[in-house]
Amino acid sequence: MSTMVGGVGQARPVDDELRSVVSQVRGDIEAKAGKQFETFEPVSYATQVVAGTHFFIKVNVGDSHLHAKVFRSLPPVSFEVKEVQLGKTAEDPVNSF
Numbered sequence: 001m002s003t004m005v006g007g008v009g010q011a012r013p014v015d016d017e018l019r020s021v022v023s024q025v026r027g028d029i030e031a032k033a034g035k036q037f038e039t040f041e042p043v044s045y046a047t048q049v050v051a052g053t054h055f056f057i058k059v060n061v062g063d064s065h066l067h068a069k070v071f072r073s074l075p076p077v078s079f080e081v082k083e084v085q086l087g088k089t090a091e092d093p094v095n096s097f
Helices: 016-033
Strands: 041-050 052-060 065-072 079-088
Touching: 016 041, 016 052, 016 065, 016 079
Parallel strands: none
Antiparallel strands: 041 052, 052 065, 065 079
């Protein structure tokens, strides 16, 4: 199912695309959160197509989850962690923030 430009798509399970994004921005997410996590397992994500793509990512960090908003620019591709929300639960839906 394609995502309408500007709309946030449905949450999706982890896939190779998400693993690639997370591997590139983990350090930036931890820096924005102000700490390093022993456990850092992506759980799900949703995307929003803008002039690039926003990734709204749910990550299991051990005793809780975090949500990260990551922007991927159009070519040349770069990533920017826009926001990190700590203290999320496994049940909290990952969506636009």
